[in-house]
Amino acid sequence: MHEDFFERFDAILGQSRQFALVCHVNPDGDAIGSMLAMSFFLRQKGHQVKMVCPNAFPGFLAWLPGATDILVYDRDEEQSKIAIADAECIILLDFNTLSRSGVLHNEIGKTRCQRVMIDHHRDPDLDHLACYYSDTCVSSASEIVAEIILHYGADRLTQDMATALMVGIMTDTGCFSHSIYHSRTFDLCSFLMEQSIPYPLIHQRIYDSFSENRLRLLGYAINKKMEVLQDFAVAIISLTKNELESFNYQVGDTEGIVNFPLSIEKIKMSVLVTERADQIRLSFRSKGSFSVHELAHKHFKGGGHTNAAGGITTIINMKTTIKRLKAILGEYDELRYDE
Numbered sequence: 001m002h003e004d005f006f007e008r009f010d011a012i013l014g015q016s017r018q019f020a021l022v023c024h025v026n027p028d029g030d031a032i033g034s035m036l037a038m039s040f041f042l043r044q045k046g047h048q049v050k051m052v053c054p055n056a057f058p059g060f061l062a063w064l065p066g067a068t069d070i071l072v073y074d075r076d077e078e079q080s081k082i083a084i085a086d087a088e089c090i091i092l093l094d095f096n097t098l099s100r101s102g103v104l105h106n107e108i109g110k111t112r113c114q115r116v117m118i119d120h121h122r123d124p125d126l127d128h129l130a131c132y133y134s135d136t137c138v139s140s141a142s143e144i145v146a147e148i149i150l151h152y153g154a155d156r157l158t159q160d161m162a163t164a165l166m167v168g169i170m171t172d173t174g175c176f177s178h179s180i181y182h183s184r185t186f187d188l189c190s191f192l193m194e195q196s197i198p199y200p201l202i203h204q205r206i207y208d209s210f211s212e213n214r215l216r217l218l219g220y221a222i223n224k225k226m227e228v229l230q231d232f233a234v235a236i237i238s239l240t241k242n243e244l245e246s247f248n249y250q251v252g253d254t255e256g257i258v259n260f261p262l263s264i265e266k267i268k269m270s271v272l273v274t275e276r277a278d279q280i281r282l283s284f285r286s287k288g289s290f291s292v293h294e295l296a297h298k299h300f301k302g303g304g305h306t307n308a309a310g311g312i313t314t315i316i317n318m319k320t321t322i323k324r325l326k327a328i329l330g331e332y333d334e335l336r337y338d339e
């Protein structure tokens with residue numbers, strides 16, 4: 001499958017000069033990291049590259065080399081539209097279906113150029129693509145971009161690419177705690193380290209960059225808002241718009257909160273429910289074999305991976321959403337708690 005990808009991707013690199021790289025809504029470290037590394041690679045090969053995000057990315061990624069080049073559709077609609085309309089090839093990074101690109105969906109839909117998907121989510125929509133590298137058994141889209149760059153020669157890997165890719169792999173694995181399926185992930189990290197990237201500094205910039213408000217929000221979420229269910233190995237944290245605002249919420253501030261309940265021994269699934277402007281967002285994490293992808297896909301118009309997934313509901317009511325979530329748990333015997 002991947003030989004086929006390289007054959008087609010080679011042909012695209014031969015024909016197209018102007019690329020647009022796009023990612024999913026609420027971009028994370030992997031979306032931004034994979035996009036930046038791919039942009040460096042394409043520019044190194046002499047191509048023109050524009051990067052477009054549907055909405056803002058977290059501030060803890062802003063220091064990444066090249067991050068200021070990324071167009072944010074929310075902030076710069078005109079330039080974002082031009083970047084997509086003018087592209088001779090669009091590369092979709094870290095998402096599996098056009099609807100995940102939010103407001104970019106329409107703009108991409110209007111284009112007639114070739115599209116390439118580089119992704120690691122389940123159930124990708126492949127019909128509209130010229131070629132794809134879709135693999136659910138890797139840690140991240142960044143891992144795939146690392147494979148692609150190395151395919152063209154280890155000497156192509158630069159320090160900026162390695163930094164971006166390390167951030168992508170690090171953040172999508174919860175700092176190497178999950179979504180690691182093979183030793184290859186560490187082999188690739190070793191290649192990245194060979195570019196003399198400052199690993200402790202990268203870690204510090206990603207994980208030790210909280211505002212005081214963000215840490216207090218985390219403390220509040222765990223201490224006051226975490227509900228550990230009696231009959232299920234499940235914990236739920238909910239945060240309303242008002243609560244988020246009272247901690248002066250900034251994009252990215254709820255990132256990682258959902259992971260903490262999993263550190264309780266008995267917990268197999270953790271859910272963070274947050275109230276946003278026009279929807280309620282659910283973030284799922286699990287330990288072991290329970291697939292939060294299936295649950296999010298079936299009930300919350302979402303999905304992702306076995307141990308990490310997201311979803312939404314347009315029931316604009318926190319209480320109703322949580323009631324519904326609890327009712328759904330009854331379907332899953334694996335989540336029952338029996339001592």
Ligand SMILES: [Mn+2]
Nearest residue numbers: 030094140141
């Ligand atoms: Mn990812």
